[in-house]
Amino acid sequence: MIQNPILRGFNPDPSIVRVGDDYYIATSTFEWYPGVQIHHSRDLMNWRLLTRPLTRPSQLDMLGVPDSCGVWAPCLTHADGLFWLIYTDVKRYGCTSTGGATGSASLRDFHNYLVTSPAIDGPWSDPVHLNSSGFDPSLFHDDDGRKYLLNQLWDHRPGGNRFAGIVLQEYSVAERRLVGQRQNIFQGTAHGLTEAPHLYRRDGWYYLLTAEGGTGWNHGVTMARSRHLHGPYELHPEQTILTARNRPDAPLQRAGHADLVETPDGRTYMVYLCGRPLRNRGACTLGRETAVQPVEWGDDGWLRKTAPQLQALAPGLPEHPFPSAPEREDFDAPMLPVDFQWLRTPWPEELFSLRARPGYLRLVGRESIGSQYRQALVARRQQAHCYSAGTVVDFEPEHFQQQAGLVCYYNASKFHYLYITHDETLGKHLRVMSSLPNHVQTDTFTAPIPLPSGVPVQLRVEVDEERLLFAYRLPGGDWQRLAQQFDASILSDEANAPGQPNFTGAFVGMACQDMSGSALHADFDYFDYRERPYCVDAMEPPT
Template sequence: MIRNPILPGFNPDPSIVRVGDDYYIATSTFEWYPGVQIHHSRDLVNWRLLTRPLTRASQLNMLGAPDSCGVWAPCLSHADGLFWLVYTDVKRYGRTSSGGAAGAASLRDFHNYLVTSPAIDGPWSDPVHLNSSGFDPSLFHDDDGRKYLLNQLWDHRPGGNRFAGIVAQEYSVAERRLTGRRENIFKGTAHGLTEGPHLYKRDGHYHLLTAEGGTGWNHGVTMARARHPHGPYELHPDQTILSSRHRPDAELQRAGHADLVDTRDGQTYMVYLCGRPLRNRGTCTLGRETAIQPVVWGEDGWLRTVDGRGTAEARAAAPKLPEHRFDPEPAREEFDAPRLPLAFQWLRTPWPEELFSLAARPGHLRLYGRESLGSLFRQALVARRQQAHCYSASTVVEFEPEHFQQQAGLVCYYGGAKFHYLYITHDETVGKHLRVMSSLPNHVQSDSFTAPVALPPGVPVQLRVDVDEERLYFGYRLDDGDWQWLAQQFDASILSDEANAPGQPNFTGAFVGMACQDMAGTALHADFDYFEYRERPYCVNPMGAPSAAEPA
């Protein structure tokens, strides 16, 4: 059996391709660098993160991109001996991170690009700019050798439908550009918010798969077909072929934004976006995740789920393929290698050497204090995805701040307006000390601080967070002493799409990691000796029983 989601934590907008006996899924990364996650499997059950192809400034530079902008909805395909990856780089969507007006909120900037590679792990080419008319680009390779780009069309004009339909245009490989007329091939249904197109050819029909209803609770997968890539398209008799919108009891919610793949023996599987809400708060702190399940083509030539009910399944039948497991990720990273461990990312910039170094002090991750937490430019924050509702994470930091504008520590982060930050700093009253800053959405006073806890100078400090669904606890210790837990219980449910920061899109997920700021501009560094992340079936309130939640 397949246990969904197959890609837990922030891994939305899946695009899947099979090449021989290998399966690859590309997912969105938004403002996190490098861009696009590509995952690998040989049995559709077991998956590993393999690579991130957008690694240099010529391919992706997101400095200044607002939260939840950057790389949207990549489409990965294989044809003519090459891997083809198209993606959107979103430069503007709505308002500023503080909720203040940034001009007309109807205006958007979406730039769609194409990169190619002979191998899945690169080298990937510099990008070809395709268009900027909307987002969610998808490249279809027809069996006659022609290629078509599809994408959502954005219409900023007043009184109309911003999600104006799915447009298609032919792509010329020789000229490396779109050619011919752009045509609106599908304007969507009454569910609205039509996006995420993918095109397939089967039995003389072109089948168009789209996402509708928005990426929240009303999300779903719509299907239509035509005899020509440009239509006209006939709507599926069931209209929506997969959704959780009428199943509030389903474990997997927000199901939509799908793609299809066939096994060698002709079984069809659908990958799709989903979310797992917290039981008590109903928010998806793990972000939008990726699930998979088999689907079947009926005698009428239409695609449906196996049982015909169109529901997202937490458990699904696996294909008859040999099991292929991968080695588990280490729970503890010692930062002994010259490269950052693959699970970790940073924000926006293609020049990470400005933010961190693994060579300046071997065996440590050195973060250089840069701009404030939440900056849209150079922010020294290195983090990994939260992939379970219950986990413990810890690190140790050596940091000797000289004043209050210098900070470093352990952060649970969604975006610039939603985080909990356990950090070390210094002031003229307490000296070196530890406290928590929380940025809380939907509060009049958005920033809150705990009382300072004095720390001795010149001593490494171990920092830890335990998360139990919506409950978040911070602790610290010196040397080999006992963990000292802060008295406050913090709200982990704000680290979610649904905890709205006014005026901003919310499309990512919770991360946990290390950060360092020097808002005086002197780049004081902090050294982190390790980072440990352990998932748990459940957590225990560490203040009641600190040893029960202790990492092994």
């Protein structure tokens, strides 16, 4: 049986392709760099993170983009001996990262690009700009070899439907551009928010899959079909073929934004995004994840309606497990471990180094935490509701504008940061800064804890669903747990600042700031991340 979700933690908007015996899923990365996560499987049960293709400034530069902008909804296909990757680079979505207006609430900037590669792990080409008319682009390869781009159409005009339908336009490989006129082939249903188009050819029909209802509790997958590429498209008799909108008890919520793949023996599987909320439809601190399950075609040529499945029937392929990721990263290699990312910039050498002090991750203090430009923050996804994470930091700040430590981070307005700093009265000390949404005073601080100079400090966090606890330890000493219990549920889409988009998920990692501009560095000797099935009250003291 397949255990869903197959891609745990922040991995939304899945696009799947099979090439021979290999399956690949591309998911959105938003403001996290490098862009697009591609996972690999040979049995649809076991998956590994294989690569992130958008690694160069020419492919992706997100400096200055607001939170939850950046790379949206990639589409991964294979044809003519090439992998084709389409993605949106969102530059504005109506709000700043702190919820304030950036201008017009109706205007958006969505730039859609195409890159190609002969191999899944690259090298990937420089991008071709396709259009900027909307988001969620998808490339359809028709049986006659012609190619077509579909995307959601954004309409900023007053009084209309912002989600104005799905448009289709031919792409010329020879000219490397869209040709002909775009045509609106599907304007959606009463559920609204029509997006995420994928087109398929089967038994003389063109099948159009879309997402509707928004990416929250009302999310769902809508199907339509036509005998002709340009339509008209008739709706599925049940309209929505997969959703959890009327099942608040379902363990997988927010199901939608789907794609289809066929196994070698002709069975069809659907991948889709989902969320695992805290109990009683609480916050989805793990972000939007990816699930997969089989779907069946009826005698009428329609996919049968189904519901999200926590366990799904595997296709019976030979099992192909991958080695488990290590719980501890010692930073002994010259490259950053694959599970870690940073924010926005295609110039990571400005933020961190694994060579400056071998065996350590050195973060160079840059801008304030939450900056939309250059902040030295390296983190990995939270992938379970209960986990422990820890590190040791060697850091000697000289004044209050220099900080470094362990952070649980969603975005610039939602985080808990256990950091070391210094001031002229207290000297070197430790405290927690929390940025809390929906509060008049968004930043809160705990009382400072004095620290001795000249020694590294171990830092640790323990998360049990909505509860978050910090601890620290000095060399030769015992772990000291901070008295405060922090709210982990703010690290979620649902903990929303007014007017602010929230589409990512919780991360845990390391950070360093030097807001004086002196670029003081902090060295981190290791980082460990261990998932737990039990609560922190029952834990042994961390080791």
